[in-house]
Amino acid sequence: DTGVSQDPRHKITKRGQNVTFRCDPISEHNRLYWYRQTLGQGPEFLTYFQNEAQLEKSRLLSDRFSAERPKGSFSTLEIQRTEQGDSAMYLCASSSRGTGYNEQFFGPGTRLTVL
Amino acid sequence: TQLLEQSPQFLSIQEGENLTVYCNSSSVFSSLQWYRQEPGEGPVLLVTVVTGGEVKKLKRLTFQFGDARKDSSLHITAAQPGDTGLYLCAGRGASGSRLTFGEGTQLTVNP
Numbered sequence: 001d002t003g004v005s006q007d008p009r010h011k012i013t014k015r016g017q018n019v020t021f022r023c024d025p026i027s028e029h030n031r032l033y034w035y036r037q038t039l040g041q042g043p044e045f046l047t048y049f050q051n052e053a054q055l056e057k058s059r060l061l062s063d064r065f066s067a068e069r070p071k072g073s074f075s076t077l078e079i080q081r082t083e084q085g086d087s088a089m090y091l092c093a094s095s096s097r098g099t100g101y102n103e104q105f106f107g108p109g110t111r112l113t114v115l
Numbered sequence: 116t117q118l119l120e121q122s123p124q125f126l127s128i129q130e131g132e133n134l135t136v137y138c139n140s141s142s143v144f145s146s147l148q149w150y151r152q153e154p155g156e157g158p159v160l161l162v163t164v165v166t167g168g169e170v171k172k173l174k175r176l177t178f179q180f181g182d183a184r185k186d187s188s189l190h191i192t193a194a195q196p197g198d199t200g201l202y203l204c205a206g207r208g209a210s211g212s213r214l215t216f217g218e219g220t221q222l223t224v225n226p
Contacts, residue, residue, distance in 0.1 A: 004157075006157075031212065033212075033213070033214075035214075040218070040219075041218055041219075042119075042203050042205070042216030042217050042218050042219050043158070043203075043205075043214075043216050044216070045213040045214065045215070048212055048213065050212075055212070056211065056212065056213065058213075091157050091158070093157075095212075099163070100146075100165075101207075101212055102145075102146040102148070102163050102165065102207060103148065103160060103163050104148070104160070104205075104214055105160060106150075106157035106158045106159070106160075107157050108156050108157045109155075109156065109157045111155070
């Protein structure tokens, strides 16, 4: 399967702990995006990378959140000092220049529950 | 801030019925995508429309992009239980790369 993969699929943590999620995009997709989705809502944009450069960050991305894409391939999203309000599905997507970056393909998501 | 409003929010119909889901905005989008999402999974891309007035068909699904590229619709003919899911529209602005999503339409097709 050459789709977007995310790990872990589920994460349960206690308030105040740090968590890190990983995303592997579709091969040769040079743009990678992170979104957050809460129950009953559509996904909300967090940040995106073109290759290893982080080009845009949403105001939703507080200073407790950090994302990296060190070699322009996989990406990690870290949340420090988690809060109950961080409980959500964290989605990763990737796109390529071939489609004008219009088409974003999503991974299965990481469901975070903060107790 | 670009916003997308979807309607209806919930739709429950019988197998064989037709339905239309609407996605409206006051903003112009360079492209608009429709996704379908199952519980606990990521959204799956159904179609991308780029040109104002464009119509695309995917089996029993017909997608239309408004002439002004501010709105879109999804029409399903003869719905089947397998069509059940959360349908999301998402627009990409001219100056950015992010997608702005609507809140989704939860469709249930009863056998």
